[in-house]
Amino acid sequence: MAVIIRRATRNQIPEIVKFVMASRAKTFPGQGQTTLPDLAHFQETYIEHRDGCFLTAHGEDDQIVAAIGYLAYEPRFAQLDLGHDRVVEVVRLYVDPSWRRAGLASRLFAELMRHAHEAGIGRLYLHTHPHLPGAIQFWERQGFVILDVQETTRWGSVVHMSRLSDPSSSFLEPHIVPNTGMPKPNNLFGASHQQIQGF
Ligand SMILES: CC(C)(COP(=O)(O)OP(=O)(O)OC[C@H]1O[C@@H](n2cnc3c(N)ncnc32)[C@H](O)[C@@H]1OP(=O)(O)O)[C@@H](O)C(=O)NCCC(=O)NCCS
Numbered sequence: 001m002a003v004i005i006r007r008a009t010r011n012q013i014p015e016i017v018k019f020v021m022a023s024r025a026k027t028f029p030g031q032g033q034t035t036l037p038d039l040a041h042f043q044e045t046y047i048e049h050r051d052g053c054f055l056t057a058h059g060e061d062d063q064i065v066a067a068i069g070y071l072a073y074e075p076r077f078a079q080l081d082l083g084h085d086r087v088v089e090v091v092r093l094y095v096d097p098s099w100r101r102a103g104l105a106s107r108l109f110a111e112l113m114r115h116a117h118e119a120g121i122g123r124l125y126l127h128t129h130p131h132l133p134g135a136i137q138f139w140e141r142q143g144f145v146i147l148d149v150q151e152t153t154r155w156g157s158v159v160h161m162s163r164l165s166d167p168s169s170s171f172l173e174p175h176i177v178p179n180t181g182m183p184k185p186n187n188l189f190g191a192s193h194q195q196i197q198g199f
Pocket of ligand 1: 093094096133134141
């Protein structure tokens with residue numbers, strides 16, 4: 001079935017917020033249903049900000065079947081040094097369950113990367129969680145490497161990942177503990193709810 005990918009416009013905001021909040025509730029059951037700050041300020045964050053972008057994928061009936069965005073990264077993890085060269089945070093990637101494993105998230109991310117590259121973004125950051133099926137594998141396939149793994153009381157393990165925007169740049173070196181092959185855990189119990197918002 002044909003899918004159309006579009007950059008978000010102002011009149012789509014209510015539909016996008018509804019899709020993201022419903023998808024998030026299924027992905028993170030038990031988390032609050034308060035509208036998240038970026039969604040509450042969608043226009044300023046994703047449409048008007050030069051370091052913001054939000055894309056949706058639409059099926060034949062024009063319903064949203066997947067979403068992804070990036071916003072200006074707010075430095076808040078002391079253990080990460082991402083530099084200052086226009087870093088954005090990739091957020092809100094959700095694919096409707098009936099559309100998964102068909103390459104849709106890969107298509108959406110490729111389109112997001114095209115926008116990031118055109119906009120002159122230097123680096124992309126995201127965090128994810130090992131309990132989300134396929135999430136770490138997915139991001140590794142998109143060229144992200146693990147920078148750090150953080151244990152938190154509320155969110156469990158949080159995996160911090162990053163990649164450069166320029167496709168011709170070599171990827172970052174992963175932050176690996178010698179002899180274990182495992183990413184280095186850091187900052188046990190350190191993250192607050194404000195730092196980790198989940199996808
Ligand atoms: C993770 C998610 C976005 C993947 O979307 P998708 O459209 O199914 O992804 P794609 O079809 O583009 O997958 C590309 C590759 O990622 C990996 N991958 C994706 N889902 C996977 C899974 N469930 N298990 C293992 N690997 C997976 C595979 O390598 C896959 O390639 P393959 O199908 O050729 O094996 C989707 O499952 C989802 O919305 N999950 C719930 C929300 C979520 O976890 N968001 C990400 C938070 S960081």
